[in-house]
Amino acid sequence: MSEPADESPPDPTLPPTESGLSPSIDLRSVFLGPKGENAAVFERLLLEAFRDHVFWRRNVHPEDGFRVQEVEKRSPSYQYSISVLEQTLLSLLGELKGGVPFFSPRYIGHMTSDLTMASLIGYFATMLYNPNNVAVEGSPVTTRLELEVAEDLGAMVGYPAADRWGHLTSGGTVANFEALWVARNVKYLPIAVRWAAEELQVGGLTATSAAGSKDLGTLSLWELLNLPPRESLDLLDRLLAATEDRQAAAEAVSRHSASGMGYQSFGYRLHQHFGDALPPAVVLVPSTAHYSFEKICRALGMGGNQLVHVPVDENFRMDPAALWRILQDLAQRQQPVVAVVSVLGTTEESAVDRVDRVEELRTRAGEELGLAWHHHVDAAWGGYALSVTRDAAGRRRGFQSTLADQAPEAWPSESVYRALVAVEQTDSVTIDPHKFGFIPYPAGAVCFRDRRSRELVSVEAPYVFHSGAPDSAHLGRFILEGSKPGAAAAAVWMAHQVLPLDARGYGRLIGASSRGALALHRRLAAGDFSPFHLSLLPPPDLNIVCFAVGHPSLGTLSETNQFVHRLYQALSLSTETTATHRVERPDYFVTKTVLRAEEYGGAAVPVAARLGFDEAAYREAGGVAVLRCTVMDPFLAASRDRVDYLEGFAATLRQVMVAALATG
Numbered sequence: 001m002s003e004p005a006d007e008s009p010p011d012p013t014l015p016p017t018e019s020g021l022s023p024s025i026d027l028r029s030v031f032l033g034p035k036g037e038n039a040a041v042f043e044r045l046l047l048e049a050f051r052d053h054v055f056w057r058r059n060v061h062p063e064d065g066f067r068v069q070e071v072e073k074r075s076p077s078y079q080y081s082i083s084v085l086e087q088t089l090l091s092l093l094g095e096l097k098g099g100v101p102f103f104s105p106r107y108i109g110h111m112t113s114d115l116t117m118a119s120l121i122g123y124f125a126t127m128l129y130n131p132n133n134v135a136v137e138g139s140p141v142t143t144r145l146e147l148e149v150a151e152d153l154g155a156m157v158g159y160p161a162a163d164r165w166g167h168l169t170s171g172g173t174v175a176n177f178e179a180l181w182v183a184r185n186v187k188y189l190p191i192a193v194r195w196a197a198e199e200l201q202v203g204g205l206t207a208t209s210a211a212g213s214k215d216l217g218t219l220s221l222w223e224l225l226n227l228p229p230r231e232s233l234d235l236l237d238r239l240l241a242a243t244e245d246r247q248a249a250a251e252a253v254s255r256h257s258a259s260g261m262g263y264q265s266f267g268y269r270l271h272q273h274f275g276d277a278l279p280p281a282v283v284l285v286p287s288t289a290h291y292s293f294e295k296i297c298r299a300l301g302m303g304g305n306q307l308v309h310v311p312v313d314e315n316f317r318m319d320p321a322a323l324w325r326i327l328q329d330l331a332q333r334q335q336p337v338v339a340v341v342s343v344l345g346t347t348e349e350s351a352v353d354r355v356d357r358v359e360e361l362r363t364r365a366g367e368e369l370g371l372a373w374h375h376h377v378d379a380a381w382g383g384y385a386l387s388v389t390r391d392a393a394g395r396r397r398g399f400q401s402t403l404a405d406q407a408p409e410a411w412p413s414e415s416v417y418r419a420l421v422a423v424e425q426t427d428s429v430t431i432d433p434h435k436f437g438f439i440p441y442p443a444g445a446v447c448f449r450d451r452r453s454r455e456l457v458s459v460e461a462p463y464v465f466h467s468g469a470p471d472s473a474h475l476g477r478f479i480l481e482g483s484k485p486g487a488a489a490a491a492v493w494m495a496h497q498v499l500p501l502d503a504r505g506y507g508r509l510i511g512a513s514s515r516g517a518l519a520l521h522r523r524l525a526a527g528d529f530s531p532f533h534l535s536l537l538p539p540p541d542l543n544i545v546c547f548a549v550g551h552p553s554l555g556t557l558s559e560t561n562q563f564v565h566r567l568y569q570a571l572s573l574s575t576e577t578t579a580t581h582r583v584e585r586p587d588y589f590v591t592k593t594v595l596r597a598e599e600y601g602g603a604a605v606p607v608a609a610r611l612g613f614d615e616a617a618y619r620e621a622g623g624v625a626v627l628r629c630t631v632m633d634p635f636l637a638a639s640r641d642r643v644d645y646l647e648g649f650a651a652t653l654r655q656v657m658v659a660a661l662a663t664g
């Protein structure tokens with residue numbers, strides 16, 4: 001494989017090898033490679049894993065002898081059965097070639113690419129043992145590995161070591177679900193604590209908000225719903241400490257909780273106690289948020305209507321001024337905010353919301369509006385980019401050294417850097433290893449700042465602090481899912497060993513990918529495609545490049561959008577072609593999205609304007625269609641192969657545009 005673009009002089013910020021810390025990872029050693037360049041080592045290690053497993057089997061009670069005797073394998077029925085197995089595998093292998101060549105540098109479509117050898121081998125090796133991480137009984141080894149990788153992620157984020165907690169999930173959707181599930185339960189916790197304290201006749205509990213300390217019994221409903229998350233959890237601790245029987249107190253809280261009672265009974269009781277029904281609480285997300293939040297608000301019973309979309313700016317980042325206006329409005333109407341979600345790497349544009357600015361607004365909203373909420377970061381896509389902010393010893397690197405290490409391309413921008421380092425102030429974060437971690441499905445993860453919050457979603461013995469019982473005893477008790485693959489935990493663990501979560505390892509990989517995207521952006525922006533013209537979104541925060549395409553003969557934006565759709569069909573294995581089995585593989589793969597006026601509002605107006613369409617035309621067309629290129633390959637911009645992929649893509653794009661115009 002060719003050398004990555006950043007094979008420049010050794011990084012002076014890295015410690016010398018003698019210190020015991022390894023130097024930067026050579027990215028050429030990480031993947032199987034588009035042509036299987038690393039096939040020899042991959043094969044050797046796979047075989048090693050398999051043989052080692054068989055030896056293990058043979059050594060468990062070797063005196064038992066063999067279930068299948070060699071002579072039996074000569075029987076026609078055995079031979080027939082094995083031949084069915086072999087034939088079926090061959091058919092499957094044939095079918096699989098109808099899939100998408102994610103490993104190829106020519107694939108710049110969805111968020112998939114080549115995977116790390118470490119994770120593939122780790123998965124394969126562990127799959128043979130089939131551990132189930134629902135409980136340590138079924139996964140004595142891999143539950144430990146899962147907790148270790150969650151620790152890696154929590155440390156990379158910077159949540160306090162003594163308090164943090166996290167685990168793997170099947171993906172970002174479930175991770176986001178759990179974060180909002182916790183946020184909702186913490187939001188209503190003070191009310192449950194108050195009712196439990198009344199039932200148990202515990203007096204003298206105080207609660208502290210930005211407005212000062214007050215007796216719990218005197219707080220208004222609005223005040224109860226606006227205690228900061230940490231204070232709500234402290235309040236629960238204080239109640240448990242004030243009672244003799246912690247278990248009974250915990251059960252009382254559970255009985256009085258919104259999750260125990262359900263929204264209907266809970267709302268009814270609020271009305272009885274406070275003369276006020278439960279005001280519908282909202283979740284605030286940027287208008288670029290992943291569609292999982294809509295599902296989640298529906299499934300949690302909060303209601304899809306309570307999902308509020310905050311406008312984004314021209315860089316497709318949540319607009320802090322717009323967020324502030326919405327918060328003021330909500331405070332005035334006394335509508336509680338369960339959570340504000342920042343997205344670190346939007347699915348469509350890889351935009352990084354200003355997590356730091358949202359944290360500033362959180363402080364200000366507490367002081368000026370009396371509002372408190374849970375701040376969740378959906379870093380399903382961009383989470384691994386946090387690794388660039390860590391040095392080999394896990395210390396935070398300053399902006400200048402982060403950037404200097406990434407020369408010659410300027411990545412990350414200072415605003416992205418500020419957002420990354422601010423994640424440590426938030427309450428929870430979703431990070432998907434199976435996205436920018438280059439690890440096979442299924443592997444998502446969620447991390448929480450305050451481990452106590454998991455008690456609010458545990459079902460068996462809820463709210464009980466299991467003194468002495470190790471976390472690893474039963475993961476399934478604290479999480480949404482049940483049975484889950486220990487092999488996924490081993491895959492993530494292997495990858496983190498080989499590519500540490502700092503500037504030497506993942507930081508290097510993510511940096512090279514993101515700089516590849518910037519190079520693609522520059523190439524397209526500089527290119528002369530006349531009579532076609534490209535309307536590019538601004539240079540990406542991470543690694544996704546989007547652009548619309550216009551031509552003088554396309555008189556309306558709707559026609560232009562249809563034209564972009566035809567380009568997409570020519571540059572993908574779109575469902576329309578696969579359904580008819582006409583699988584003609586394009587030279588390059590991209591994907592497509594529509595920046596819909598309904599969600600994007602003014603943010604996408606400049607994209608349409610650069611095509612020559614005004615805001616009215618943009619609204620009438622319902623949005624603007626763009627091609628979307630996700631650059632994960634860290635070698636894309638290094639033109640040392642026989643093919644210069646950036647030039648190749650530009651040439652293919654031109655051909656496809658000409659052809660699509662002719663057939664339109």
Ligand SMILES: *Cc1c(COP(=O)(O)O)cnc(C)c1O
Pocket residue numbers: 170171172173174176290292343345346347378379380381432435444
């Ligand atoms: C992919 C993605 C999700 C959902 O993750 P799954 O693993 O597909 O469930 C959520 N948020 C963002 C920003 C994503 O990119």
